[in-house]
Amino acid sequence: MIIMANNININAYWSQDLLPILSHALPSVISYTLPSSDGRVVQANAEGARILARHHRSSGTLSEKFTDNSDDDDIEETELFLKTVAAPSYAHKTWTDMRRTLVYLRTEVRFYNEIAPRLLLAASSTSTNADGSEIPEPVRSSKLHAHLPTVHHAHYDLDGLVPENCPTSDAEQPSPFPEDDDEAARAEKRRLLEHKGGHILLQSLSPSRGYFQDSPLSLTHSSWCLTAVAELHASAWADRTLLETIGDRLSEAGGSYQLQFRNPKELRNMVASWDSFRGQFVGLSRSATDDDDDRRNVLEREGVVALGRRVYDMAEYVSRELTPSAESEYATLVHGDYKAMNVFLPREAKEGKPAGGASSAIMIDFSCAGIGYGMSDVAMHVVHAVLPRDLEDGGEERLVEGYLIALEDAMNRRRDDDDDDDDGDNKRWIYPRDVAMRHYRLACVDYLRFIMGRFWRNATPESFRKRKDSKNTTLINRNL
Numbered sequence: 001m002i003i004m005a006n007n008i009n010i011n012a013y014w015s016q017d018l019l020p021i022l023s024h025a026l027p028s029v030i031s032y033t034l035p036s037s038d039g040r041v042v043q044a045n046a047e048g049a050r051i052l053a054r055h056h057r058s059s060g061t062l063s064e065k066f067t068d069n070s071d072d073d074d075i076e077e078t079e080l081f082l083k084t085v086a087a088p089s090y091a092h093k094t095w096t097d098m099r100r101t102l103v104y105l106r107t108e109v110r111f112y113n114e115i116a117p118r119l120l121l122a123a124s125s126t127s128t129n130a131d132g133s134e135i136p137e138p139v140r141s142s143k144l145h146a147h148l149p150t151v152h153h154a155h156y157d158l159d160g161l162v163p164e165n166c167p168t169s170d171a172e173q174p175s176p177f178p179e180d181d182d183e184a185a186r187a188e189k190r191r192l193l194e195h196k197g198g199h200i201l202l203q204s205l206s207p208s209r210g211y212f213q214d215s216p217l218s219l220t221h222s223s224w225c226l227t228a229v230a231e232l233h234a235s236a237w238a239d240r241t242l243l244e245t246i247g248d249r250l251s252e253a254g255g256s257y258q259l260q261f262r263n264p265k266e267l268r269n270m271v272a273s274w275d276s277f278r279g280q281f282v283g284l285s286r287s288a289t290d291d292d293d294d295r296r297n298v299l300e301r302e303g304v305v306a307l308g309r310r311v312y313d314m315a316e317y318v319s320r321e322l323t324p325s326a327e328s329e330y331a332t333l334v335h336g337d338y339k340a341m342n343v344f345l346p347r348e349a350k351e352g353k354p355a356g357g358a359s360s361a362i363m364i365d366f367s368c369a370g371i372g373y374g375m376s377d378v379a380m381h382v383v384h385a386v387l388p389r390d391l392e393d394g395g396e397e398r399l400v401e402g403y404l405i406a407l408e409d410a411m412n413r414r415r416d417d418d419d420d421d422d423d424g425d426n427k428r429w430i431y432p433r434d435v436a437m438r439h440y441r442l443a444c445v446d447y448l449r450f451i452m453g454r455f456w457r458n459a460t461p462e463s464f465r466k467r468k469d470s471k472n473t474t475l476i477n478r479n480l
Contacts, residue, residue: 024153028056087196095175104367146360156198168251215340215471226403233374234410236333243326254370257450259319266453273457274308336368340385379443
């Protein structure tokens with residue numbers, strides 16, 4: 001039987017029989033327990049829950065198994081995590097916003113099913129199947145596998161909503177729904193959305209498994225995250241063939257805040273958004289207790305007063321500069337939404353140990369992955385997750401330099417593995433610091449453009465206070 005908690009049905013997934021999905025991880029699963037509705041993770045574009053599955057011991061050797069408390073010696077429990085996107089749950093959204101939710105799902109499923117396996121395999125080292133076909137062997141010096149979660153099954157069905165060949169960044173895709181707002185049109189919309197969506201079944205990274213999440217992050221914890229994403233960036237760096245596939249199957253312009261992927265209203269209203277923000281917060285700036293007059297009156301500086309116009313005027317230029325093609329020298333695969341809560345840290349990090357040991361930070365949520373510059377991930381992470389006071393006195397520079405060192409280490413391990421590198425050039429690969437820092441500074445401006453346009457039009461001190469403990473919210477939208 002299926003063991004179900006008494007709860008409110010949030011989306012169709014939680015009311016259906018999940019055994020067929022769970023069987024991808026545990027072929028002999030016999031029942032499962034769902035958390036109550038308040039035990040689920042509900043976000044703007046997906047929902048998720050830890051599921052406790054009961055199965056016969058013959059189901060593999062998953063690391064998420066619990067101590068057996070059953071009287072049946074053949075039965076044990078395993079914790080898994082199921083992420084779901086049920087299209088009918090987003091029927092209230094505009095088509096532009098609903099489409100973004102749906103292509104986020106498509107991108108993440110494609111990443112796990114198509115791109116991640118290629119990142120983890122080296123074409124230069126192969127074994128042979130019985131039928132003579134080649135099997136790529138893992139790159140022994142690559143550490144990326146330690147930074148990705150175990151995914152047991154990933155699937156989506158968006159038929160009739162988003163065509164398979166429709167680019168992720170095509171925000172102009174026409175709505176598939178009727179334009180009329182009568183009962184017949186609403187019924188047709190319900191029909192198109194019914195049973196559409198998808199899911200991703202992953203290993204559980206709960207505290208009981210030795211992992212934790214936090215925000216804001218200390219400099220040490222942030223360095224764990226940046227070391228992980230450096231391995232991701234190195235895995236596809238300047239690999240034109242792979243990046244062309246990534247551009248086709250994921251996105252030609254990776255990033256949750258990529259300008260061409262955002263609602264055009266955000267940029268059009270930029271100046272008004274900033275003027276509204278200043279009007280709400282300038283009083284706090286004047287009354288601050290900081291001894292530095294320049295810092296206390298920062299919102300009244302001439303250049304800051306005009307910040308909305310300045311960001312608006314340069315937004316498209318900055319976005320173009322941060323949107324490389326697959327052929328660009330510094331192009332790579334970016335995570336695209338590299339906030340603190342998209343990384344699970346091991347307990348060793350909580351103990352204050354530095355990154356690089358036996359344990360690794362694990363990245364999740366690749367729904368915005370695509371082609372970009374690695375510094376876009378770095379800039380978002382630093383601004384989103386690290387307190388300004390920790391970035392002072394060289395803290396920011398140390399974080400960025402630590403990322404660059406980790407990236408260069410990963411790139412040089414990759415070069416050492418390249419059996420085709422016969423040019424005799426044994427120089428270490430480096431990311432020129434002037435180029436790297438230009439990318440980083442542009443990415444900081446680009447992320448500010450997103451925050452100003454998306455969140456600050458209606459921001460108030462009270463809304464900041466309400467979100468001050470929301471770990472999933474960027475610090476510059478909740479930290480007064």
